Amino acid sequence: MKLTSARIFWDRLGLFLLWGSGLLLPAILLFIVGCLVWKGGRVISWEFLSTLPKGAVLGAAGGILPAIKGTLGLIGLSMAFAAPVALITAVYLAEYGYSSRADRALYAIITGMVGLPSILTGMFGYAVFVVYLGFGLSLLSGSLTLAIMVFPTLVALMRNSILSAADKYRALGLSLGVSRWYLLLRVTLPAAVPGLVSAALLAIGYAAGATAPIMVTAAVIMSRGSIELTQPVMALPYHLYILFSQHISLERAYATALVLLGLLLVCNIAALVIRKMAQRETGSL
Amino acid sequence: MNITLRNLNVWYSACHILKDVGVEFKSRQISAIIGPSGCGKTTLLKSINRTAELQPGFRRKGDILLAGIDLYRALDAVTARRSIAMVFQNPIALPMSIKENVLFGPRYYGIARTEAEAVAERCLREVALWDEVKDKLSSPASNLSGGQLQRLSIARVLALDPKAILFDEPCSSLDIRSIRQIEELLLKLADRVTVVIVTHNLQQARRIARDTALLLEGELVEFGETEKLLSQPQKERSKDFLFGQLG
Ligand SMILES: Nc1ncnc2c1ncn2[C@@H]1O[C@H](COP(=O)(O)OP(=O)(O)OP(=O)(O)O)[C@@H](O)[C@H]1O
Ligand SMILES: [Mg+2]
Numbered sequence: 001m002k003l004t005s006a007r008i009f010w011d012r013l014g015l016f017l018l019w020g021s022g023l024l025l026p027a028i029l030l031f032i033v034g035c036l037v038w039k040g041g042r043v044i045s046w047e048f049l050s051t052l053p054k055g056a057v058l059g060a061a062g063g064i065l066p067a068i069k070g071t072l073g074l075i076g077l078s079m080a081f082a083a084p085v086a087l088i089t090a091v092y093l094a095e096y097g098y099s100s101r102a103d104r105a106l107y108a109i110i111t112g113m114v115g116l117p118s119i120l121t122g123m124f125g126y127a128v129f130v131v132y133l134g135f136g137l138s139l140l141s142g143s144l145t146l147a148i149m150v151f152p153t154l155v156a157l158m159r160n161s162i163l164s165a166a167d168k169y170r171a172l173g174l175s176l177g178v179s180r181w182y183l184l185l186r187v188t189l190p191a192a193v194p195g196l197v198s199a200a201l202l203a204i205g206y207a208a209g210a211t212a213p214i215m216v217t218a219a220v221i222m223s224r225g226s227i228e229l230t231q232p233v234m235a236l237p238y239h240l241y242i243l244f245s246q247h248i249s250l251e252r253a254y255a256t257a258l259v260l261l262g263l264l265l266v267c268n269i270a271a272l273v274i275r276k277m278a279q280r281e282t283g284s285l
Numbered sequence: 286m287n288i289t290l291r292n293l294n295v296w297y298s299a300c301h302i303l304k305d306v307g308v309e310f311k312s313r314q315i316s317a318i319i320g321p322s323g324c325g326k327t328t329l330l331k332s333i334n335r336t337a338e339l340q341p342g343f344r345r346k347g348d349i350l351l352a353g354i355d356l357y358r359a360l361d362a363v364t365a366r367r368s369i370a371m372v373f374q375n376p377i378a379l380p381m382s383i384k385e386n387v388l389f390g391p392r393y394y395g396i397a398r399t400e401a402e403a404v405a406e407r408c409l410r411e412v413a414l415w416d417e418v419k420d421k422l423s424s425p426a427s428n429l430s431g432g433q434l435q436r437l438s439i440a441r442v443l444a445l446d447p448k449a450i451l452f453d454e455p456c457s458s459l460d461i462r463s464i465r466q467i468e469e470l471l472l473k474l475a476d477r478v479t480v481v482i483v484t485h486n487l488q489q490a491r492r493i494a495r496d497t498a499l500l501l502e503g504e505l506v507e508f509g510e511t512e513k514l515l516s517q518p519q520k521e522r523s524k525d526f527l528f529g530q531l532g
Contacts (some may be wrong), residue, residue, distance in 0.1 A: 281425075
């Protein structure tokens with residue numbers, strides 16, 4: 001075939017579009033980070049990270065330490081609630097999920113819940129944990145609410161990664177005359193670790209940024225930064241929201257957002273390390 | 286120990302895959318199964334290894350006996366699979382070290398810590414892999430080459446101490462040298478266990494198998510001494526297949 005100039009044009013255009021769409025995502029990310037650094041970078045200091053909020057209007061000066069602690073507490077506790085149960089549910093669904101109608105219904109319900117607006121989860125948390133169970137506006141109520149919010153996502157993602165590991169090794173593993181449990185513990189779960197870690201990471205990001213559910217269950221404008229189950233906490237996204245919506249300090253809002261982003265970056269790096277270690281251990285991809 | 290099939294019928298859902306197969310694979314020798322693609326060879330091996338039943342829709346009628354013991358009635362699946370081990374067509378590394386791949390079965394059945402090393406070494410030596418891997422026993426098995434991985438798969442089933450081993454086209458993706466290596470290994474193994482091998486290569490059947498079974502569309506068309514079956518097939522259908530294969 002002859003290379004006409006029209007062909008060359010279309011080739012170039014196709015290539016350009018391919019590259020362009022591939023670069024779009026990093027470009028957006030870079031833009032967001034750049035924007036945050038430019039607008040809020042100057043505020044970031046050791047003092048900002050390590051002291052309590054101050055000022056005539058709270059948050060106009062001082063730091064955000066209680067919010068960092070609160071968010072870490074909410075993330076840690078909600079993952080501690082959600083991850084083990086999600087893992088067990090995912091294993092059950094992956095191993096037995098297609099054997100009965102009830103199991104299929106369970107999976108359908110869980111995946112259906114993935115898209116539930118988080119404010120609904122928040123209202124549920126408020127009604128059940130804050131009021132009915134009497135936990136009040138507290139770290140416990142907030143963590144439980146966040147746990148419920150991330151649970152369906154966690155289950156769906158964990159199930160998929162377990163299922164793909166199980167599919168790959170089930171026939172071979174069982175042909176060697178071992179039980180399903182042994183296969184699960186020795187092969188399927190270790191091979192699924194990278195996927196499980198990714199799932200947890202996604203859930204952490206989701207929980208760290210969620211504002212609506214904690215607004216009604218856990219977060220307050222000011223706390224002294226003590227982390228107690230029965231006490232309310234400050235949280236980065238909520239603090240950010242207040243700074244922003246009450247026009248307290250736009251610059252400090254951007255700086256707070258930057259800290260939240262940094263926190264997630266740290267989680268990402270940790271996940272990367274765990275995944276790499278798991279891959280080195282098992283030799284799987 | 287002989288493997289005896291009596292009127293074995295297998296279905297996957299509505300598909301009748303194996304039809305009234307009756308055959309005896311004798312102890313201490315290699316028997317080959319040949320036949321065109323899709324005729325049910327893998328299904329036959331998996332039925333004997335009791336992994337076919339893991340497929341949804343599997344149904345079976347007829348008996349499979351190991352030394353007179355009914356595999357489906359007298360044994361549970363786990364024990365049956367261990368007694369009649371199977372090596373699959375595409376070797377897969379379990380996601381763990383080379384040594385742990387070999388010890389995968391024994392660790393489940395329970396093996397003394399002090400014995401583990403020795404078992405791994407014995408099995409790896411038996412498949413002539415020891416010298417190649419002895420310095421990297423704890424590195425992931427997925428780094429091995431295709432031929433090495435196939436030998437590792439065999440070491441893995443040898444560690445189960447099976448009475449019989451079924452091989453599903455073990456040489457299909459290997460080079461000549463690896464093929465020779467595997468064939469020699471099979472001949473050696475046949476001294477103490479029953480060996481059944483599915484092969485697409487009639488010359489390979491000729492080289493190593495005393496008996497050969499010809500399977501066409503799920504039916505056992507002929508069974509007998511390899512040389513005789515390949516040179517003087519009795520049925521028209523067999524002739525068509527064999528002469529088609531030989532070209
Ligand atoms: N899980 C399954 N469900 C339904 N049908 C199946 C299943 N597995 C295999 N079959 C069918 O059973 C028949 C025999 O398959 P089998 O894999 O035993 O053939 P084979 O002789 O090993 O072929 P090849 O030489 O290509 O490996 C084929 O028609 C295949 O489509
Ligand atoms: Mg096959």
